[in-house]
Amino acid sequence: MFKTFRKDKGLPKAPLKGGGEVQVWWRLMRPHTLTASFIPVLIGTSLALSEAGRIDLSLFIAMFTACVLIQGATNVFNEYYDFKRGLDTKESVGIGGTIVRDGIHEKVVFYTGLILLAIAVLLGLFISFKSSWLVALVGLACILMGYLYSGGPFPISATPYGEFLAGFFMGPVIISISFFIQTGMVQHKTILLSIPTGILIGAILMSNNIRDLEGDKKHGRRTLAIVLGRDRAVKFLSGMFIFSYAWIVFLVMSMMVSPWLLIVFASVPKAVEAIRGFRGKTLPVEMMPAMKSVAQTNTLFGLFLVVGILCS
Numbered sequence: 001m002f003k004t005f006r007k008d009k010g011l012p013k014a015p016l017k018g019g020g021e022v023q024v025w026w027r028l029m030r031p032h033t034l035t036a037s038f039i040p041v042l043i044g045t046s047l048a049l050s051e052a053g054r055i056d057l058s059l060f061i062a063m064f065t066a067c068v069l070i071q072g073a074t075n076v077f078n079e080y081y082d083f084k085r086g087l088d089t090k091e092s093v094g095i096g097g098t099i100v101r102d103g104i105h106e107k108v109v110f111y112t113g114l115i116l117l118a119i120a121v122l123l124g125l126f127i128s129f130k131s132s133w134l135v136a137l138v139g140l141a142c143i144l145m146g147y148l149y150s151g152g153p154f155p156i157s158a159t160p161y162g163e164f165l166a167g168f169f170m171g172p173v174i175i176s177i178s179f180f181i182q183t184g185m186v187q188h189k190t191i192l193l194s195i196p197t198g199i200l201i202g203a204i205l206m207s208n209n210i211r212d213l214e215g216d217k218k219h220g221r222r223t224l225a226i227v228l229g230r231d232r233a234v235k236f237l238s239g240m241f242i243f244s245y246a247w248i249v250f251l252v253m254s255m256m257v258s259p260w261l262l263i264v265f266a267s268v269p270k271a272v273e274a275i276r277g278f279r280g281k282t283l284p285v286e287m288m289p290a291m292k293s294v295a296q297t298n299t300l301f302g303l304f305l306v307v308g309i310l311c312s
Contacts, residue, residue, distance in 0.1 A: 028075070029108065035295050036298065037174075038279045039303070040304070042306050043184060044182075060178075062123045067174055070120050070146050076109070077113045078150040080150075139200075157223070159222055163209075166201060167198035175190060196244035200297065203298065207291045210234060213230055237273050245271075
């Protein structure tokens with residue numbers, strides 16, 4: 001366990017009791033967002049299993065773990081840079097609160113992110129050694145994207161392009177890599193099926209930006225939610241859900257995929273719950289349940305998609 005320090009006095013912080021310190025580090029990872037990392041790996045791997053009839057379990061575990069670590073590192077860097085830019089306070093809603101509430105020194109948080117990325121890189125080298133070194137180049141691009149999302153002089157999270165870029169890298173890119181390392185190829189069906197997942201991952205970020213709209217605006221950020229305005233942002237979020245489900249219908253009607261994939265519609269109630277949770281809400285704390293529902297929609301949609309792929 002990392003040695004933590006009080007930011008105000010630089011003195012060692014007393015260990016938290018009852019597993020409290022473990023909970024602090026777990027909150028820092030923002031576990032509700034980790035669905036955006038492991039669902040694409042499950043989808044890509046299930047497509048590979050359907051195509052090849054078998055998978056390399058070691059590659060799957062390495063890919064799964066590396067993606068979760070990259071997502072976790074992204075969340076850690078987000079916590080660090082939001083604190084450094086004055087975005088996070090003790091009153092902030094939806095943050096890990098590791099620095100502002102738990103007294104962990106910001107440098108410890110930053111180095112934690114680096115350690116997570118270092119482990120992911122080692123796993124990436126293993127994956128590349130067993131598949132193709134082209135994977136290493138794509139993996140480095142994903143890592144760079146994870147850091148630049150909140151780090152650097154011009155963080156992507158402060159622009160209207162965060163949803164698109166994160167959705168692209170964590171949807172089509174990760175799904176395609178997961179499929180490629182198992183089969184040695186990428187099929188057009190894989191790319192087509194990755195589109196709704198990428199959109200739903202973007203929806204997680206959109207929900208976060210809708211919640212933080214007022215605070216982000218005060219700090220000069222220009223997220224997509226700010227550009228659209230709250231009401232239109234919620235409608236845009238609804239459109240992201242509608243398009244994701246309609247895309248599966250289109251693929252089935254075009255006979256590109258099996259009707260089994262229509263099982264994803266079992267997740268519709270959670271999407272409806274998410275949109276209803278945002279309508280008429282203005283306080284961040286009021287929108288937290290809706291944000292959770294958006295992440296759960298991505299999880300359920302992805303898991304049902306995996307079931308549909310395997311059944312077909």
